[in-house]
Amino acid sequence: MSLEVFEYMKKYDYEQVVLCYDKASGLKAIIAIHDTTLGPALGGTRMWTYASEDDAILDALRLSRGMTYKAAAAGLNLGGGKTVIIGDPRKDKSEALFRAFGRYVESLNGRYITAEDVGTSVQDMEYVRMETRWVTGVASGSGDPSPMTAFGVWKGMKAAAKEKFGTDSLSGMTVAVQGLGHVGYYLCKYLADEGAKLVVTDIFPERVEKVVQEFGARAVEPEAIYGVEAEIFAPCALGAVVNDETLPQFKFQIIAGAANNVLKEERHGDELEAKGILYAPDFVINAGGLINVADELEGYNRERAIQKIAGIYDNILRVFAIAKRDNIPTYKAAEVMAEERIRTIGQVRNNFLRK
Numbered sequence: 001m002s003l004e005v006f007e008y009m010k011k012y013d014y015e016q017v018v019l020c021y022d023k024a025s026g027l028k029a030i031i032a033i034h035d036t037t038l039g040p041a042l043g044g045t046r047m048w049t050y051a052s053e054d055d056a057i058l059d060a061l062r063l064s065r066g067m068t069y070k071a072a073a074a075g076l077n078l079g080g081g082k083t084v085i086i087g088d089p090r091k092d093k094s095e096a097l098f099r100a101f102g103r104y105v106e107s108l109n110g111r112y113i114t115a116e117d118v119g120t121s122v123q124d125m126e127y128v129r130m131e132t133r134w135v136t137g138v139a140s141g142s143g144d145p146s147p148m149t150a151f152g153v154w155k156g157m158k159a160a161a162k163e164k165f166g167t168d169s170l171s172g173m174t175v176a177v178q179g180l181g182h183v184g185y186y187l188c189k190y191l192a193d194e195g196a197k198l199v200v201t202d203i204f205p206e207r208v209e210k211v212v213q214e215f216g217a218r219a220v221e222p223e224a225i226y227g228v229e230a231e232i233f234a235p236c237a238l239g240a241v242v243n244d245e246t247l248p249q250f251k252f253q254i255i256a257g258a259a260n261n262v263l264k265e266e267r268h269g270d271e272l273e274a275k276g277i278l279y280a281p282d283f284v285i286n287a288g289g290l291i292n293v294a295d296e297l298e299g300y301n302r303e304r305a306i307q308k309i310a311g312i313y314d315n316i317l318r319v320f321a322i323a324k325r326d327n328i329p330t331y332k333a334a335e336v337m338a339e340e341r342i343r344t345i346g347q348v349r350n351n352f353l354r355k
């Protein structure tokens with residue numbers, strides 16, 4: 001069945017979807033702008049080989065809505081957007097492709113600000129910057145946001161441990177880390193430095209080997225990670241990893257990782273709750289990269305960014321408090337927290353002249 005784009009936009013209140021095609025460079029991109037109530041839509045550019053154009057559009061739609069919630073929950077004055085470029089990041093990149101994309105971003109005149117995401121790099125964003133100033137996370141600015149995302153996930157994981165075990169020390173605890181890319185590697189470093197035991201996996205053996213060598217991690221095959229004996233599961237690869245197949249295997253007590261859209265469907269969040277597994281919602285715990293690139297918009301100050309990202313600890317505790325207050329699962333509590341802010345600040349911004 002093909003995707004009914006306008007129906008989907010109506011259902012979840014999207015503002016705009018832009019299809020970008022450039023013959024010379026081969027660019028095929030989808031820019032999705034979900035909501036700009038709080039400010040311009042900021043969100044990275046993902047490059048991926050999608051099975052179909054519908055899959056690509058749906059990914060852009062879902063990810064951009066996640067960005068609205070992420071920015072709102074993080075207390076940022078930004079809305080939600082995301083770009084998907086259809087292509088193989090290992091083969092299809094070129095200066096022309098990213099510059100063509102940059103011209104589309106420029107055409108939106110600041111309504112959408114881009115950055116890197118899975119499959120794109122700081123270098124790619126330098127090409128985008130040649131055509132537009134509406135790009136963050138460039139080498140001459142805040143650079144790769146991934147170490148900051150990892151720092152925020154580590155802080156949020158500690159808050160979850162505090163809630164579940166009464167202590168935020170992860171020393172001696174076992175953490176299962178799925179995906180040892182930009183974020184997963186740095187997360188392993190924070191955890192190893194604190195004395196946590198690591199069980200890790202990745203589809204690229206060289207990434208696994210590096211973490212085993214550097215941090216004394218134990219490696220398992222990709223499919224085995226879901227059944228590992230560990231207090232905490234940190235998904236740092238792709239989304240939808242909490243699903244009907246994986247859930248029955250879980251012996252974890254906490255799920256806290258960097259991946260976006262961790263729950264395949266909302267009901268999987270209900271099932272985690274029913275099993276007594278504490279879920280630190282994805283868009284709250286993984287906001288470190290967004291907070292970092294957003295700081296670049298004010299003239300980047302690393303210390304200020306680190307301070308703000310450390311606030312993810314309190315933000316995660318706030319989500320758990322709302323969950324208890326309203327007697328709802330944590331994934332819903334995170335949405336309530338974000339929606340409350342969009343509603344309140346949206347009303348405030350409607351007073352007098354809107355800038």
Ligand SMILES: NC(=O)C1=CN([C@@H]2O[C@H](COP(=O)(O)OP(=O)(O)OC[C@H]3O[C@@H](n4cnc5c(N)ncnc54)[C@H](O)[C@@H]3O)[C@@H](O)[C@H]2O)C=CC1
Nearest residue numbers: 145146149179181182183202203222236237258259260289
């Ligand atoms: N980089 C950032 O600052 C942010 C990243 N995220 C999310 O965090 C996740 C990780 O991001 P990055 O580290 O930047 O991406 P990355 O592409 O550098 O790393 C992902 C890693 O997961 C591995 N992987 C893919 N499928 C796997 C599987 N089935 N089993 C095991 N490993 C698998 C890949 O080989 C790769 O090493 C993504 O979902 C991303 O959307 C969210 C917020 C910010």
Ligand SMILES: O=C(O)CCC(=O)C(=O)O
Nearest residue numbers: 043044115116145289290
């Ligand atoms: O971290 C980035 O590059 C920008 C923010 C983003 O796209 C994300 O948090 O998923």
